[in-house]
Amino acid sequence: MVKDLWYAILSSNEVPKNKLVGVIRMGVKLAFWRDQSGQVNCIEDKCCHRGASLSSGKLVDNHVQCPFHGFIYDGSGKVKVIPANGKSQEPADTYRVTSYLVQEEQGLIFIWWSDQKEKVTPLEFFEDLKQDFYYSQFQRVWDTHFTRCIENQMDVVHVPFVHHNTIGKGNKTIVYGPKVKWENRKLTWYVMNVEDTGKNKAKSASEMPGEDYFSLQIIMPNIWQNIITEKLRVFAAFAPIDDEHTMIYLRYYQSFMKVWGIRHFILWAGAQFSKVILNQDHRVVMTQIPKYTYAKMGEKLIPGDRPIAEFRRKMEQLNKEKE
Ligand code: FES
Ligand SMILES: [Fe+2]
Structure with a gap:
């Protein structure tokens, strides 16, 4: 670690x-x-x-x-x-x-x-989540290193496969970008997935059209959020138990509904849906070997894996700064 x-x-x-x-x-x-x-x-x-x-x-x-x-x-x-x-x-x-x-x-x-x-340096958290949001939380233990867990949430290529009948419906297999941006220890990536017509192909970050993308963020080393909308987020912390186990704290955040009963129902429903998505991920991530990742580990990454490559590079850089 x-x-x-x-x-x-x-x-x-x-x-x-x-x-x-x-x-x-x-x-x-x-x-x-x-x-x-x-x-x-x-x-x-x-x-x-x-x-x-x-x-x-x-x-x-x-x-x-x-x-x-x-x-x-x-x-x-x-x-x-x-x-x-x-x-x-x-x-x-x-x-x-x-x-x-x-x-x-x-x-x-x-x-x-x-x-x-x-x-000691100041603790960084997602500033935007500090205001106005309500959240529900559940936790899961995954039998793998936290790097595999967080990289799964950074993986924009898997969505139409692992989640083909949920959040990845529509067979949008081609990945535009992702564009990435570092601010200190926070990485933001912007992505768009489109259907493969047989005539189109992936676009690099600089060729990405328009401005309207999904964006996700991590703060190194182990917190993540998916910015679904301004008022709707999924957040996770990947707490390392040991080299082969991780406790995932997953939260569903919303700030659009403040009325007590309805607010709780939305948070409960969001957590249930998040459990389904996380279970779909779990099935595949449990099969990955080795159980931990590092830069230059020999995996053949593709352009769509840019956020994962950035994470590995930053981990290596932070590690080197310690030597
Ligand atoms: S006081 Fe703790 S082991 Fe003896
Ligand atoms: Fe997933």
């Missing part, structure tokens, strides 16, 4: 107040809890003493107590008390576990995946 990036890894409602939560994310066992002010803490879920799971322990004030020999940890991962040594004896600084910076945004929990907290 590329370091020095904010990764969306949990939904805020998975870490309620007064609860210690143990999950695997980024291939590591992590423990989460909220302090009195509601701020989420995240430390490695493995006691530095003899390896017990801290998330099986308990919360004592704003701290976590290991269930085995009672070591007490603060949110920075430092051991504050070793009961067998006596409360009055301050433990040495070496008694600690790794902790991660945490930020919450729009009902998602992000961690700064890095060895260097001082290198």
Whole structure:
């Protein structure tokens, strides 16, 4: 997993107040809890003493107590008390576990995946989703790396095949573009799919006619949105569990209906439809090998795969910047 990036890894409602939560994310066992002010803490879920799971322990004030020999940890991962040594004896600084910076945004929990907290950069989110929208959310585990999951949502070529009887109806197999635009870590791509008449062919980004395209976006490394209209979006966060598993948090967003009952019905129906679409994707993505992607991995991409190529290139670039 590329370091020095904010990764969306949990939904805020998975870490309620007064609860210690143990999950695997980024291939590591992590423990989460909220302090009195509601701020989420995240430390490695493995006691530095003899390896017990801290998330099986308990919360004592704003701290976590290991269930085995009672070591007490603060949110920075430092051991504050070793009961067998006596409360009055301050433990040495070496008694600690790794902790991660945490930020919450729009009902998602992000961690700064890095060895260097001082290198932290501002968390980016889709600014347009911060206002006026309502959303419904569901989650799914996919047995593959998050790169395969997010690339599936960047894939504009698969739609008439995988979704031939839903969003890809009409056999529009030819891909115009896509045009791509980077703004810092946000990639936007514009695309149009048309039917193959036997006489037409794909157009490059510079030949694309008009202005009226579908656009989609990602913010590196793992959040995505499909801008169906100004007021209707599908959003997903692809939280890496480990190298072969990803938790997908999928949301259906709308801002055109504010009336309570109708609004809820639309959000519910949108989520049901999104489940159908995601299941269609799942069937194919589960067959892809290898289970993770990287630049120059040898796959024979085509012009329509431009967003995927951009994603791989950016991942490589971000990775290199760490070296
Ligand atoms: S293993 Fe945690 S206190 Fe001993
Ligand atoms: Fe799809």
